Amino acid sequence: MRSSHGNTKLVLSYAILLALTFLSLFPALWIILSSLKTGNSLYSDTFIPREFTLGHYLDLFNKTKYPIWFFNTLKVAVLSTIFGTFLLLISSYAISRFRFTGRRTTLKVMLVLQMFPGFMAMIAIFVLLNAMGLLNSHWALILVYSSGSIIANVFVAKGFFDTIPRSLEDAARIDGASHFKVFSTVIVPLSTPMLTYASLMIFNGAFIDFIFADLILRTEEQRTLAVGLYKMVSQRNSTEFTMFAAGAVLVAVPVTLLFLLLQRYLVDGLTAGANKG
Amino acid sequence: MQSKTVGALLSFALMGLGQLYNRQWGKGLVFLIAALAGIYLTVFQLFDHLHGLITLGEQPSGFVKVGKMMKMVEGDHSIFMLIKGLIALVVLLFFLCFYVLNIRDAYLVGRLRDNGKPPATFRKSLAALGDKHFAYLVLLPPFIVITFLTILPLIFSILLAFTNFADPILPPANLVDWVGFDNFSKMLNMKVWSNTFGGILQWTLLWAVIATATTYIGGILIAVLIHQPRIRFKKFWRTALIVPFAIPNMISLLVMRNMFNNQFGPINGYLQYFGLKGLPWLTDPFWAKVTVILVNMWIGIPIVMILAFGVLTTIPRDLYEAAEVDGAGSRQKFRLITLPMVLFSTSPILIMNFAGNINNFNVIYLLTNGEPVNLNYQFAGHTDLLVTWLYKLALNQSQFSFASVIGIFIFLIVASISIWSYTRTRSYREEDMIQ
Numbered sequence: 001m002r003s004s005h006g007n008t009k010l011v012l013s014y015a016i017l018l019a020l021t022f023l024s025l026f027p028a029l030w031i032i033l034s035s036l037k038t039g040n041s042l043y044s045d046t047f048i049p050r051e052f053t054l055g056h057y058l059d060l061f062n063k064t065k066y067p068i069w070f071f072n073t074l075k076v077a078v079l080s081t082i083f084g085t086f087l088l089l090i091s092s093y094a095i096s097r098f099r100f101t102g103r104r105t106t107l108k109v110m111l112v113l114q115m116f117p118g119f120m121a122m123i124a125i126f127v128l129l130n131a132m133g134l135l136n137s138h139w140a141l142i143l144v145y146s147s148g149s150i151i152a153n154v155f156v157a158k159g160f161f162d163t164i165p166r167s168l169e170d171a172a173r174i175d176g177a178s179h180f181k182v183f184s185t186v187i188v189p190l191s192t193p194m195l196t197y198a199s200l201m202i203f204n205g206a207f208i209d210f211i212f213a214d215l216i217l218r219t220e221e222q223r224t225l226a227v228g229l230y231k232m233v234s235q236r237n238s239t240e241f242t243m244f245a246a247g248a249v250l251v252a253v254p255v256t257l258l259f260l261l262l263q264r265y266l267v268d269g270l271t272a273g274a275n276k277g
Numbered sequence: 278m279q280s281k282t283v284g285a286l287l288s289f290a291l292m293g294l295g296q297l298y299n300r301q302w303g304k305g306l307v308f309l310i311a312a313l314a315g316i317y318l319t320v321f322q323l324f325d326h327l328h329g330l331i332t333l334g335e336q337p338s339g340f341v342k343v344g345k346m347m348k349m350v351e352g353d354h355s356i357f358m359l360i361k362g363l364i365a366l367v368v369l370l371f372f373l374c375f376y377v378l379n380i381r382d383a384y385l386v387g388r389l390r391d392n393g394k395p396p397a398t399f400r401k402s403l404a405a406l407g408d409k410h411f412a413y414l415v416l417l418p419p420f421i422v423i424t425f426l427t428i429l430p431l432i433f434s435i436l437l438a439f440t441n442f443a444d445p446i447l448p449p450a451n452l453v454d455w456v457g458f459d460n461f462s463k464m465l466n467m468k469v470w471s472n473t474f475g476g477i478l479q480w481t482l483l484w485a486v487i488a489t490a491t492t493y494i495g496g497i498l499i500a501v502l503i504h505q506p507r508i509r510f511k512k513f514w515r516t517a518l519i520v521p522f523a524i525p526n527m528i529s530l531l532v533m534r535n536m537f538n539n540q541f542g543p544i545n546g547y548l549q550y551f552g553l554k555g556l557p558w559l560t561d562p563f564w565a566k567v568t569v570i571l572v573n574m575w576i577g578i579p580i581v582m583i584l585a586f587g588v589l590t591t592i593p594r595d596l597y598e599a600a601e602v603d604g605a606g607s608r609q610k611f612r613l614i615t616l617p618m619v620l621f622s623t624s625p626i627l628i629m630n631f632a633g634n635i636n637n638f639n640v641i642y643l644l645t646n647g648e649p650v651n652l653n654y655q656f657a658g659h660t661d662l663l664v665t666w667l668y669k670l671a672l673n674q675s676q677f678s679f680a681s682v683i684g685i686f687i688f689l690i691v692a693s694i695s696i697w698s699y700t701r702t703r704s705y706r707e708e709d710m711i712q
Binding site: 090115147178179266271 | 356357360408411412413415416418419422423425426427428429430431433434435437499502503505507508514516517518519520521522523524525526527528529531532533534535536538541542543546575579580583584586587632636638664667668671672677680681684687688691692695
């Protein structure tokens, strides 16, 4: 009696899990199949297309500026990740380790800054960059993304450094190492998990931002993938749906794979972020 | 007079003099040059900019009679003046801080000399910068970047809320003026604005509550489901269900918008295939709200699931074993051990998600763009949140001052929630516990 009840429960659990898996994978599956189907309309009478084609991917490279956009995105995302991670690393380390005057204030200011909606500053940055003649430049984006990444991740990073025992650094310091030496040979290697998490977040943020990038980048040659894709779908949505599908797949695949491969670090980082309060 | 007093007084009179008096030639020279640059900038730049910040321009654009011809003369650009004034103010603040530090430095070195010790050489001062003041040195670049790219723009936006910078008053054609709290009182009292604001605020809060609750409950239930001891292939299920989190949400939301398309989308297609009538997913006010909540569940549940999973694996085995010894069934074990543990450890997520959902721009903007349009609203639709309304006001309607007012309101809401929760977390109170 008891075991049959247990078995029903188990079967039910598997059934629910299967259904959920289907729901979670369906959109991805659907967009991949759509990108492979002939024609260009959204409507399709079968789930699996009757005829397969790679034409839309080829069109993307031949008819749009997709390769240039891809290169732009890579440039912006990689440079933002490097600068952002560097700035984040040094600032959170200093805040975690040194008890300097104004430390508490710094922490509080950072916390307050996090609470403003990001768009509020956008218009001002736009006017500022306009005045400095930096509009339509990738460097403007890189600067803004890097500075934003400090505020977004500083508490996770600081929390991480707080958990590294000080005795490790003290040992190195007794051996006569300078602050900088301690930082680069003891701290940086120990913080790879946090660095992986933070840089993935910064990279992802820069990779898929379509709002600020759209505001700053004025010409088609300078566009990033996310902006290009967003324009494509908002301007000619219904007419070239399959091409959008192909573009979406190409943008999503690298980021999705990165996320799934680095799952472990993400879980740690997210957990730390959730506990920061 | 003692050296410390003389040094401090000299440094007060002109930055760097006290250092020179203390025979710190290198440092004194550097400070002196900085002082001269500062004075030059103050005389030739600062006052103009501060004047501009206060008046926001006095010379409107217009035609001026020159001889017999009318000539177009470009007037003051209030917004540029506002920004330049702000930058001047920030630079002035930096300079003043530096000045105070310079006096303090001259005083301290003077005291050292009074006690008969030699002042540090320039090289030693530089070395101290890398050692004693390492934290400041390292924090300087992030500090500058954040000041100019985050704090300054934010102050600018906040100040805009107190001006009349909104269509049709747009520079360079018009001059912008300070109006005090006018915009706030319009937002709360003027029918066109207060109607929209009230409606959108209500929906924003309702949305934040439902979106947070659905993803939280869903995520925890799924984590518990997978965590059952008899379920096999745990890693597979977990990875499969994480996929929505891994796909960039900008992409998945655009894809969803097409899936929920009333006419051609596959969802209505399948409903019709089973003989059901398709639903107006994105065009009906009520169903559009349902759709954004459903889609938000798809996106948000995996994150909660990951976090809850982390908690579940840390619950010690012996707790369950002890319960079994006491004769507890599986249902009791779940209710008395698993659930309280998970709820306790994941409660910070609730608050974080709630604040996040109030600002959840992407889901609304990409899925419905705030539509369907609400005719009673000022530039907004049925599904618009405060933050998407802010965006539309600023970038589509050029109602910059009103957008800033909304931004301040959002800040007030999020700040009160965060402060309430922040003071309750352990990490704040027990910060220096781990050494």
